Amino acid sequence: MRIMLVIYMSHMSIDKVFFDTKKIQKLGRIQLSDALLINAGLQVGDTVDIYFDTTSRQIIIRTAEVTPSPQSPAKDKTPKGPEV
Helix, strand or coil: CCCCCCCCCCCCCCCCCCCCCCCCCHHHCCCCCHHHHHHHCCCCCCCEEEEEECCCCEEEEEECCCCCCCCCCCCCCCCCCCCC
């Protein structure tokens, strides 16, 4: 007798997804995998905020909300001759 079990997970969400086990490198660095960066929506050079939850002892990395700095006006780089 075969029994088929079908589970509908439409109302279920996954809070944590395991990606890898890494060793802490010199200077306290941890290399994040490409898959983790892609799934987190991060790219090399992005700015992140790092939090430490003292209750759960977990390290939390979130995309930083960086406000764009005002651009300085473009400088005219053409050489200037003596004024007449």
